[in-house]
Amino acid sequence: MQAHAVIDHITGWLKDYHATAHSKGFVVGVSGGVDSAVVSILAARTGLPTLLLEMPIRQKEDQRERALAHIEDLKQRFPNVKAISVDLTPSFNTFAETVEVDESEYPAKQLALANARSRLRMMTLYYYGQLNGFLVTGTGNKVEDFGVGFFTKYGDGGVDISPIGDLLKTQVYELAAELEVIESIQKAQPTDGLWDTDRTDEQQMGATYPELEWAMSVHGWNRPEDFEGRQREVLEIYTRLNQAMQHKINPIPVCEIPLKLLNGS
Structure with missing residues (x-):
């Protein structure tokens, strides 16, 4: 860089x-x-x-x-x-x-x-x-x-x-x-x-940032089953966290009302 x-x-x-x-x-x-x-x-x-x-x-x-x-x-x-x-x-x-x-x-x-x-x-x-x-x-x-x-x-x-x-x-x-x-x-x-006890990011997430960066680079192209050992474990961690965080980055869901209900027809 x-x-x-x-x-x-x-x-x-x-x-x-x-x-x-x-x-x-x-x-x-x-x-x-x-x-x-x-x-x-x-x-x-x-x-x-x-x-x-x-x-x-x-x-x-x-x-x-x-x-x-x-x-x-x-x-x-x-x-x-x-x-x-x-x-x-x-x-x-x-x-x-x-x-x-x-x-x-x-x-x-x-x-x-x-x-x-x-x-x-x-x-x-x-x-x-x-x-x-x-x-x-x-x-x-x-x-x-x-x-x-x-x-x-x-x-x-x-x-x-x-x-x-x-x-x-x-x-x-x-x-x-x-x-x-x-x-x-x-x-x-x-x-x-954010905690009263000492908690590093790695302890909370279960992986280091370099490990998560690697997982981010292969996610979507590979599945955890494509790897073994620590790589498989890290990709499983990343996949789980990524799926759980979608509500944070996606737009707030808006209930769209059909026009016929709004128009009273």
């Missing part, structure tokens, strides 16, 4: 879309992960006002440290960058207490709460986006957004634009190196940061 050329292309695309949308800049949620780090630098490179939001919810200290270190790095490098830290833990705790249910009766409780964290952050991003006239800038990559659906519907999937949605995770890491993202972020294990 021509990393520098891709960086220039995305930067130009962001500027062009900003002009078309008549926005005043960009707002990006910064998590301490590589995707948000790359997207925030790409937005900053446009020279347009870029607001970084750090939104901890019961966050692990190392994740916060990486996010804050990245924010300070960008503020030093780009005069158009501003940042706000919004501690959403009290708001989330109130929500969690209000909707408390018995986990033995509702086994999906922890997953529902994890998704609620993402949706609370989305709401916060749009709040500050609307205050400033900024575009909410997504941080999802191609494997997550179009392969395995590793995002929250109307959470981190709720954005105005998606600058790296056509890039694989390994390609995002290439851009991170070219953009000189701080080393602690480049070396960190990918995690969505």
Whole structure:
């Protein structure tokens, strides 16, 4: 991949879309992960006002440290960058207490709460986006957004634009190196940061990003039975996740009413 050329292309695309949308800049949620780090630098490179939001919810200290270190790095490098830290833990705790249910009766409780964290952050991003006239800038990559659906519907999937949605995770890491993202972020294990316990992306999905990228490349052309060992296992994982995520990327189903019913004939 021509990393520098891709960086220039995305930067130009962001500027062009900003002009078309008549926005005043960009707002990006910064998590301490590589995707948000790359997207925030790409937005900053446009020279347009870029607001970084750090939104901890019961966050692990190392994740916060990486996010804050990245924010300070960008503020030093780009005069158009501003940042706000919004501690959403009290708001989330109130929500969690209000909707408390018995986990033995509702086994999906922890997953529902994890998704609620993402949706609370989305709401916060749009709040500050609307205050400033900024575009909410997504941080999802191609494997997550179009392969395995590793995002929250109307959470981190709720954005105005998606600058790296056509890039694989390994390609995002290439851009991170070219953009000189701080080393602690480049070396960190990918995690969505939505759980009280440490859960990496690989632990949640059952495969690494390079493995899922391979599965994405052969999916539709091959079946799991065409392979053996780990490859078969990975393609089975990818196929299962891909099938389960279709509701996230397909348009919302609309019940079409026959004209004869609408016309009363």
